[in-house]
Amino acid sequence: MAIDKITEALTRRVAKTTSRRSMLTLIGGAITGAAAFPVLPVSRAYAAANPAHGGGGVAPQPTGNPQDPGDQASCDYWRYCAIDGYLCSCCGGTASTCPPGTEMSPITWIGTCLNPADNRSYIISYNDCCGKSSCGRCLCNRNEGDRPVVRPQENNDINWCLGTSSAIYNCSTAVILGVALEK
């Protein structure tokens, strides 16, 4: 009898103080919260340890130069800040040279990347290497400064194998052209 009364009182209190929609709010909050997990540092730390792109089973290629820090076979190497393609470092070339048997495109798209070693921006030319089928290793798609295709000279989604004997894309380099002016 007492249990009945307690249950009734509890049920009535819940019914009086909460709306039916509050349950939806709770569920909605849980769904939104779950979606936010990937942006938490925990998730990013996991992604850094287990890269989804870059790396690609290729051994690290540190430059050994403290002024040029990072791993040239990894997508997060500083010079790759606006690259979209396969890293030539993983394809038999380097960050600034083409793999044997391919031809470097003289037509290119050019941007700037911040060097973490000296905190200065450098002008980087993303020359594609052409003439062999796609390398397929170390796909890296970072798009800092990338503009829509209506500005083709500043878009990295188009095939930049222009001015070469073959328009077949193999991989992308990131050649330093110089230091950018201080803004």
Next chain:
Amino acid sequence: MRGVLASAILAGIAGAGFAAQGVSREAAVSNPALARQNWILKCQGCHRPDATGTPETTPAMAGIVAKFLHVPGGREYLARVPGVATAPVSDAELADLLNWTLYRFDAGHVPADFKPYSAAEIGKLRKAPLRTEAPAMRAALMTKINALAEGDDT
């Protein structure tokens, strides 16, 4: 649109008349380092570092570009070609970039009475960018330029 163009053309002619003794490269480009950087970032990728271009897609500018200043409509054409008019830089930087390009890649053909592009002139001209008609207009201007060259030879 035509009115704007006509007045721009008139302003250009009048300006050329005033600048009797020509302008030095130093006076025409206020910030050569920035102009060069803008060339690298906004132009060089397609026009190539030496401005020789690619015949099928990007006409050569080296040794040619300043010839347009010798024929009517050429001055306006240079500021209205798509790559110039839509370049994502301010009017002042674009004027500097265009003046720098003329001296850097075709100093020999810059007219003695050349009046450098000003930010105001560029601002006006770039509002009427050329689209698909650019190649036809270039061909027509090249015909005039070639006729001029033949006239010089005789």
